[in-house]
Amino acid sequence: MNPSPRELEQLVVDLARRACNASQRMSELSTRVKNDWLLRSAERLEAAKAGILAANARDLALAEKNGVSGPLLARLEISEAKWRDMIAGLRDVAALPDPIGRVESTIVRPNGLQVGRMRIPLGVIGIIYESRPNVTVDAAALCVKAGNSVILRGGSEAIEANLALADELRAAARETGVPEDAIAIIPLTDRAAIDVLLTQDAFVDLIIPRGGPGLIRKVTEESRIPVIKHDAGVCHLFIDASADPEMATAIAVDSKVSQMAVCNGLETMLVHRDACAVALPRIAKALFERGVEIRGCERTCEVVSEAIPAVESDWAEEYLAPVLAVRVVDDMDEAIDHIRRYGSDHTEVIVTQDYKNSQEFLRRVGSSTVGVNCSTAFADGFRLGLGAEIGISTSKIHHYGPMGLEGLTTLKFILRGDGQLRE
C-alpha cells in the first residue's frame, strides 16, 4: 500500500475521528464488557499464534537483511517467553480492578456539599512505538480497560506482526460489544502518518511515544497533543561510603547484567571515594566475570586496572549493552550533581547503611524512581505492584515513573448537594 500524501492524511484523520466518536461509548462500557474483550482477545491470539509468529518471522528476516543488530533484534522478536507474558498480561489486566467510576476522597464541606473526585478515562490515546510488537497488545489492553480509545502506530520493522495482532484484537471487539473503532491501528509505515497524527488535537487527548531518542524528540517537538515521554534510562547506582560490599556487588550485577536491553538497566555507577578500596574492586571483579566492560574516570582506573578510560560522552550514554561507566565522587553532593547533569530522570539507587544518607538521597534526587538498597530493575510497573505497565514516564506532567492503568485516567470533581448556593 503506497497512498498519496492526501490519502494518507485522510486515512489517519478518519481513524482519529472514529476513535474519538467511539470514546464516548468506551467511557460508559461496563467492566464486564471490557473484561470479556480482554479474555476473548487472549483466546483469539492463542488460536492465531502460528500465523502471528510467521508474520513476526517475516519482520525479523527483513530486519536482519537490513543489518539490525543484537539488542534491537531481540526487542523485535516475539520469543516464547514474550508470547506467554503477552497472553498472561491480557488475563492479568482483566483481573485488575476497573479504575473508572471509582470515587476518591469524598469530603463534606461546612455547608453540607459533598465533594468527591471520580476517575474517568482520558479519551483517545495515541501510542507511537518502535520494534516490540507485544506493545500492540499490552498498550491496547491497558487503554481499553481504562475506558479509552487507542490509536496504535508501531514501527515499520514490526508492521507484519503488529497488523496480525491488531486483527485479533479488533475481531475480539466485534465479538464482545467493544466499539471496533476504539482499537485503531495505522496500517502505514510512512513516517508522515505520525506527522498527521500529532496534529489531531481535536480528536486525540494524549500521545505516548516509546522508542529511541530520535522518535521522542520528533514527537515532543511537533505534537500539538500533550505528550508523556517514555524516554531513555541513564540509570545510576551510587555506592555510598557505608555500603555493604556484598550487597553493593549483588545489586550492581543484578542492575547491569540480568537484562541489558531495557531502560531500567544500570548505565553509570558512582562510587564514594571511601568505597574505593574494598567495594569497588569487588564489584568490578564480579562485573568482569560476567563480561562487562568498565569505562572509568581517572580515579576508577587507578583502582581497577582493567578499566578503560571514560570520555565525556560516556556519562550520558544509555549503552543497553555489557558496558558500565564508573566515576569516583567525593561526597553525596557530587553524586547528586552528576545525576542531575547527566541523568535522564529515570531511576537512581543508593547503596548505603547510613540512615541520614538514605533519607537525603530519597528526598533530593528528583528522578521518577529513587531507591535505597535495591536493584534498578524495580523501576517496572509489574515489580512495583501496579499490575501492569504502559511504560515508564520521564515526563513530570500527569504521571512520572512506571505507569499502569491509573496513569491512563484522570479525575473529575463530583458535587452532591441539596440546594447549596454561593450566597
Add this chain to the structure above:
Amino acid sequence: MNPSPRELEQLVVDLARRACNASQRMSELSTRVKNDWLLRSAERLEAAKAGILAANARDLALAEKNGVSGPLLARLEISEAKWRDMIAGLRDVAALPDPIGRVESTIVRPNGLQVGRMRIPLGVIGIIYESRPNVTVDAAALCVKAGNSVILRGGSEAIEANLALADELRAAARETGVPEDAIAIIPLTDRAAIDVLLTQDAFVDLIIPRGGPGLIRKVTEESRIPVIKHDAGVCHLFIDASADPEMATAIAVDSKVSQMAVCNGLETMLVHRDACAVALPRIAKALFERGVEIRGCERTCEVVSEAIPAVESDWAEEYLAPVLAVRVVDDMDEAIDHIRRYGSDHTEVIVTQDYKNSQEFLRRVGSSTVGVNCSTAFADGFRLGLGAEIGISTSKIHHYGPMGLEGLTTLKFILRGDGQLRE
C-alpha cells in the same frame, strides 16, 4: 523599553535559564522559608499599597482610553475586596500544609520492598495571563509554596500593576532566603516574548495560560512545553423533570447572577420538557426580575413570551454577561448530547429529585466538575476546600478542574529495600 527581537529573546531565555537553575534550590527549601516569604510578601504589599493602586489606576485609565468594556475593566481593577482577598490569600497559602515531601500510599511488596510515592515540585511553571493583576500574587504564592520557580507573563493592559506587585514579591524573596530568580516576571508587553517563552522546553516544565480564547489557542498550538488550559466556561444547568421548582430557581439565579464575569457562571440552561410548565416560567420570571435576557429555543419561546429566539452560536457562547441561553430537551440523553457538543468541559449541574438520574448525570457527564443540586459557583478551589486555586483546568492531562497546590506538584516513586534483586 523597546528591545530588538534579539534582545527580547535573550532576556526571556535568560529569565527561564535562571528560573530553572533556581528550581533545584526551590525543591529543597524548608516549609518555614517558603512560609516566611509568603508572610513577608503580605507585609510588603500592605506597606506598598498606595503605590500599587496608583499603578493599577494608570493601567485602568489607559484601558478606558483604549475602549475596554464593562466586565473586562472589572477584571483589571484591584478593588478593595480583591486587595483584601489577595493579601489574605498569601496568609492562607502560608497556613496550608506543604505538599512537598509528603509520601503517599506506601505498600510492602512480597519481597519486602517498600514502595511509596513522594510529592515533588514540577520545576519551572510559566503563567501567561490577561487582565487580572491579582493573578501575579496568587500564582506566585502557589507555585513557590509547591517548591516551583515561576515565570509570570501578565497582559500588557496590567503591566504597571504587575511590575509593582512583582517588585515586592522579589524583595520579600531577598529578605527570606528564597532565590530571587525563582520569581521571574517578563517586563515586556510585546507578544513576541510569549513566542520565545513557549520554546524554552529545556528550562520550563509547564505552561498555564489563563485568558481569552485567542490566548489559549495561541499557547496550545505553539507551545513545546506541556500546557494546562484554563479555558472558557460554557457551564450548563439541567433542570430535570423531577426538579424542585423552588430549588431550581434559586440555583439558576445564583449560578447566573451572583457573579457574571467568571468562568463558572451559568451560560446555558437545559430544561426537561416535563419541567416546562411549572419550573421554567418561574425561573424565567426570577431571572427577568434581575435583568437577565433569555435567548431560547423554539419551545422555550412558546412558554416564556419575553424570550428572544436563540441562534446556533448562542449554544457555544460564554456570555460573561446578563444573558442566558435556554433549551428544552426531551430527556437526559438529549441534555448530555447537548453538553458534549457545545460545552467546554468546565462545569455542569443537574437539579433533580430522582436518584437514578442524579447517578447517571454524575457518571456520564465528562466535564471537570459535575454536580447535583448546587450552584455552578462551587467549581472553585476555595469553595471546594482546596485552600487555594491557580485556576480551573479544562485539560484532562495532569489535573482536571479547580487546581490548588497539589496540581503544581507530581509524584515520584521511592523504594526502600534491604538488598532486593530482580532474581
